Each structure stands twice: as C-alpha cells, then as structure tokens.
Amino acid sequence: MPAPGPDAVGGKRPVATVPSLPGAAAARYAAALDWAAAQPRQVTRGAKDAQVYQAAAPSVVLVLAGDGFGSGALISADGKIVTNLHVVGDAKEVGVVFKPAAEGASFGKADVRRAKVLRRDEVADLALLQVSEVPAGAKPLPLAASGAVQVGSDVHAIGHPTGQAWTYTRGIVSQVRKDYGWRTEMGLDHKATVVQTQTPINPGNSGGPLLDDNLEIIGINSFKSDGEGLNFAVSADDVRTFLTLKEDRRANRSAGARAVSAGSECEAVALKEWAVSDPKGLGYLIDVNCDAEGDFVMIEPAKKSEPHTYLFDHDGDGKIDAEITDLGRDGNFDEALLDVDGDGTYDLVGQFKPGESDPYRYERIK
Missing domain, CATH: 2.40.10.120 (Thrombin, subunit H)
Structure with missing residues (x-):
C-alpha cells in the first residue's frame, strides 16, 4: 500500500496551489469514503x-x-x-x-x-x-x-x-x-x-x-x-x-x-510537497477545507499517462486505509480501494460511474 512521504503530516502554510488538482474531486472525497465504509x-x-x-x-x-x-x-x-x-x-x-x-x-x-x-x-x-x-x-x-x-x-x-x-x-x-x-x-x-x-x-x-x-x-x-x-x-x-x-x-x-464544509468556497492548496519514486512524480499534502491541516495526500506521476491517486487516513490512526484513483486526471473518480480491517491490505474495490462521488458497486478482493 503506498504511503505518504516522511513530511506528509502537519504543516501550517501553503507551499503552492495545485492547478492540476480537480477541486470537485477534492471536495467529494468524504462522500465516497462514507459510502465505502458502510459496505x-x-x-x-x-x-x-x-x-x-x-x-x-x-x-x-x-x-x-x-x-x-x-x-x-x-x-x-x-x-x-x-x-x-x-x-x-x-x-x-x-x-x-x-x-x-x-x-x-x-x-x-x-x-x-x-x-x-x-x-x-x-x-x-x-x-x-x-x-x-x-x-x-x-x-x-x-x-x-x-x-x-x-x-x-x-x-x-x-x-x-x-x-x-x-x-x-x-x-x-x-x-x-x-x-x-x-x-x-x-x-x-x-x-x-x-x-x-x-x-x-x-x-x-x-x-x-x-x-x-x-x-x-x-x-x-x-x-x-x-x-x-x-x-x-x-x-x-x-x-x-x-x-x-x-x-x-x-x-x-x-x-x-x-x-468547514465540503462545499465551502476555498482553494485547495498543498501544505507540503516531496519527490515520489514509485511512480516517479510528486506527492502533495492537500488542505481542502482551509483549516491549515492536511486532509489527504495526492500523488501526481510525472508521466501524463499515469493516474492521479488520492490517499486517505479514513480512521485517523496514522495509516493509509483508502486509495482513490482518477485514471483520466479529469476530476472523476474511477476506482476506490479500501482497507476495512486495518491490516494494511485492501479488502474492497469499488467502481464509479462518470461524475459520481459514490461507487455504484463494491466487491471484495479475493
């Protein structure tokens, strides 16, 4: 399971705006994970x-x-x-x-x-x-x-x-x-x-x-x-x-x-930025709700053909337990992976319909 870089926590001042971060996708992350957690x-x-x-x-x-x-x-x-x-x-x-x-x-x-x-x-x-x-x-x-x-x-x-x-x-x-x-x-x-x-x-x-x-x-x-x-x-x-x-x-x-609200008028900013080796690119600690605290990590590969990936610590235990992929880098979620039992292995895979923030289907990973 991919993990944030060593500095991917805390932070008070934005280091950069993230033009490539789809604002709609950033604001929708909670709804997608809420639905997933229930499955x-x-x-x-x-x-x-x-x-x-x-x-x-x-x-x-x-x-x-x-x-x-x-x-x-x-x-x-x-x-x-x-x-x-x-x-x-x-x-x-x-x-x-x-x-x-x-x-x-x-x-x-x-x-x-x-x-x-x-x-x-x-x-x-x-x-x-x-x-x-x-x-x-x-x-x-x-x-x-x-x-x-x-x-x-x-x-x-x-x-x-x-x-x-x-x-x-x-x-x-x-x-x-x-x-x-x-x-x-x-x-x-x-x-x-x-x-x-x-x-x-x-x-x-x-x-x-x-x-x-x-x-x-x-x-x-x-x-x-x-x-x-x-x-x-x-x-x-x-x-x-x-x-x-x-x-x-x-x-x-x-x-x-x-x-603070998912729909608040607030520009998503990166509190921290670091180099990522696999895939080669950049990692960003994103503040989406203007509270100067990181809400999730975004991985942006250097190759334009590779997807944006959003990593979440959904239960607040300091470990990544959900990963959502935007294959087209267009702000639409395509696939969600969820670690239900906290053992470091994804248990569920979900698929999204275009433009929707909730997976229409979740299946267990065998």
Missing part, C-alpha cells in the same frame, strides 16, 4: 432498532424556545438536559415536552414543562437545561467513555426533524474529526470534536442524542453540511467538558473558527 457491514435490523428506540425515546425531549424547536437528551435523574445552544438562543427559560406514554399520541400545552437554561457554551454550541420533575420511565442516558467511538459502528438518532416528533433514524459513524469548525445561524463560530455520521438528521434533530448500541450518548446531533450524508454531532467528550464548566463559555468573536 462491509452486515447488521440485522429490526428487533435491535426497536429496542434502542423503546428504551431511549422516553429520555429524548422536545425543546420549545420562542418560535423554534429542537431536541434534548436527559442526562441526570434530577432533570438536567443537554441540547444545542442554537436551539435555546438567548432564552432564560424554555419549554420541554417528554414523550407521551402512548406511541404517536398528541400532546398539548398541559404537557409542556418549564426548563431553566443553566449554562451555555458558545464554543461547542451546547446548553444545559433543568426541569424540576422527570416523568416515570424517563431514565438518564449516560455519556459514552472517551475514545469509545469507532468508525464504521452503528449509531442511532432520536429527535424531531421538521416537527415530526420522536423520529428514529439509524446510520454509521463515518469519522471522528477533532478541532472541527462550523457556524450556526446565530452567527457564532464553533469548534469541537465532532462525530461525522450518515445518520439522517434535519432541522429539529439539533440537540438530540446520537447513541451507540449500548444506549450511551456518543454525541449531540448539531448540524449537517452540504453534500449527501454529511451529518455531525458534538462529541460526548466535549459534552463532558461542558458539564464541568462553572459558568458560561463565550466564543472568540474576533478570531473564531473557520467554517
């Missing part, structure tokens, strides 16, 4: 999903703040609830509704409980609420242990997308991204470790829990990015840090974090 998993759906929903749904609340709404997760028996800051805004009190006992039952004003906003974190986009009483059947959801999230593992989300109360969705963890920056409609720049998932979320899911199979919170569903299946949850580690704060944490409004 080798074979999971029996149905009974387990129902169990997760039935056990966790009573602990997921509907948060009503002004004209808006979102979701929240009960984290303590005395009525503390975690949600997103952008759900509650500047409100000192919000309304909270616990799930009715009967599935699909309607609820009204009498079901709305007052919740005090105890604390805000503008950096991680989190807020802590307090209700005075918790209904029977609503048990606190524990936070997952630090480092418990595994790329490719199943995750579950419960929330209220576009007002469809207590909706359950399921997906996989695509990646865990540290020091990730984004911006909400409040105009604040946020930064946190986020869990990237394919789990479908929409407005109204914000503030709700992203759960593992053990019913532990691995993140708080917070935002989605441009592109297919790019959904993000603030990590349980950041939630745990937030809960230790004694006062509100304010964002740095002067510097802030640069918003």
